[in-house]
Amino acid sequence: MAEKPQPVRVLYCGECGLPAEYCEFGPDFEKCKPWLIQNVPDLYPDLLKEADVKDADKVSDQLQSTSISGAGSSKPKEEEVKRLPGGKIKKKEKQEVIIEKMTRNKRKCITTVKGLELFGVKLSDASKKLGKKFATGASVTKGPTEKEQIDVQGDISYDIVEFITDTWPDVISILLLF
């Protein structure tokens, strides 16, 4: 047999904290109304009739603002988590040589090599070797972060990887950015 819905449910009002059926005697029945309509519509059937379009709007407004504030409180948490990996936490520099190709004035191409020093390579030596190997100009310069790098004239980006790994076997990680 199907259970009969219980005629009386003791529900405490989300607004005033009184048992819902006492709300009308409570401190602010007007405030309770939206909650009552939403949660115990059977208890005050008159409220539903009373609730015209305007009141319905109020209720949905309230519900909306509730969910918005709920989302708002969880948002910073998300950002925090996202910020952690890329944040300004000082972490150990990744041991990696970065080779980047830049074109200047559309014709002039420069291949920059960053990070060789992380593998114990002396940059001035490396610069000389690169210039000689590729018969081009190569120089140690300071990049935008004041870190030294090697600028090699010309597009040698493909051959340079082999040259680096042959010349400096300690270099185990090379990142190509082009």
Ligand SMILES: [Zn+2]
């Ligand atoms: Zn109430």
